[in-house]
Amino acid sequence: MVLLMVVIGGITRLTESGLSIMEWAPITGTLPPLSQAEWQRVFDLYRTIPQYHALNAGMTLDEFKTIFWWEWIHRLWGRLIGVVFAVPFLWFLIRGRIRKGLTPHLLALLGLGALQGFIGWFMVSSGFVETFSVDQYRLVLHLGLALVIYGYMFWLALSLLRPEPAEAPTAASRVLRSRLLALTTLAGFTMAFGGFVAGLDGGLIYNSFPLMNGRLLPDEFLTHVPAWLDPFETPATAQFVHRWLAVTLVVSTLAVWAGARRLALTAATRRALHLVVAAVLLQAALGIGTLLLVTPIPLAAAHQAGAVILLTAFLWALHTMRAARPAAA
Secondary structure (H helix, E strand, O other): OHHHHHHHHHHHHHOOOOOOOOOOOOOHHHOOOOOHHHHHHHHHHHOOOHHHHHHOOOOOHHHHHHHHHHHHHHHHHHHHHHHHHHHHHHHHHHOOOOOOOOHHHHHHHHHHHHHHHHHHHHHHHOOOOOOOOOOHHHHHHHHHHHHHHHHHHHHHHHHHHOOOOOOOOOHHHHHHHHHHHHHHHHHHHHHHHHHHHHHOOHHHOOOOOOOEOOEOOOOOOOOOOOHHHHHHHOHHHHHHHHHHHHHHHHHHHHHHHHHHOOOOOOHHHHHHHHHHHHHHHHHHHHHHHHHHOOOOHHHHHHHHHHHHHHHHHHHHHHHHOOOOOOOOO
């Protein structure tokens, strides 16, 4: 559900639908407008913000409904995730069916989910005045927390399914694990800059690869004042950083994978490394395709899903090489 939530969020951004609902109503907002008068009221609210005048001036009510439904589905799916998680958790907690040490993790996930809802509104509200889009920093924060929640949940699930590693880690596997941890960190930075590219609409320019319209550096590179904000404020620079972080990630992952083939590893670790390579190559192909075709929504959404799949592969590989927990006294 969280993976699908990330994809729905990407589609909401790509269709410029995120600002179509201007009210924060966690309970009553579960229902869409149920009358023509209510639809008109919601539409009139949207027509007061800069995005309407900059991008959608003259939009009809039927056209508005298209973007409204994407944002409504996005919010509804978030509420459903909360219900699907919280109700069984509370039931098992009351009945004393949750093993010792697990409750704090589940409470942390519940809190992170609630925080994500707040940050989502914090992000959306940034587009109601002055600008016609949401703030890119808040967008990256919203995406980043979604990936943290997903990663935390996935790691916890793996630990429940496989409480102990199959074999004790060796010196070689410890070195490999540190390299994979570095690659996972690099993947996180690459995904974050993907968020900046999306927030700045950077995928709609310089639609060539590997060069940017025949040049290594875009014309706008380091033109922003102050220069240190250029990667976060200038669409072309954000795209430049994102694409070369991605290239570095692909090359580094292939190098680590090739070196690991000579090591004595468990079958689970070897399978996980193969999945990492497949995921990073697939994600690179999706990214290049999205860029060359000028961000078609289905391909761009697949690219966003590919980021979560790549994170999944890295976490699985790291989990197969974790150290055994110390024995209880």
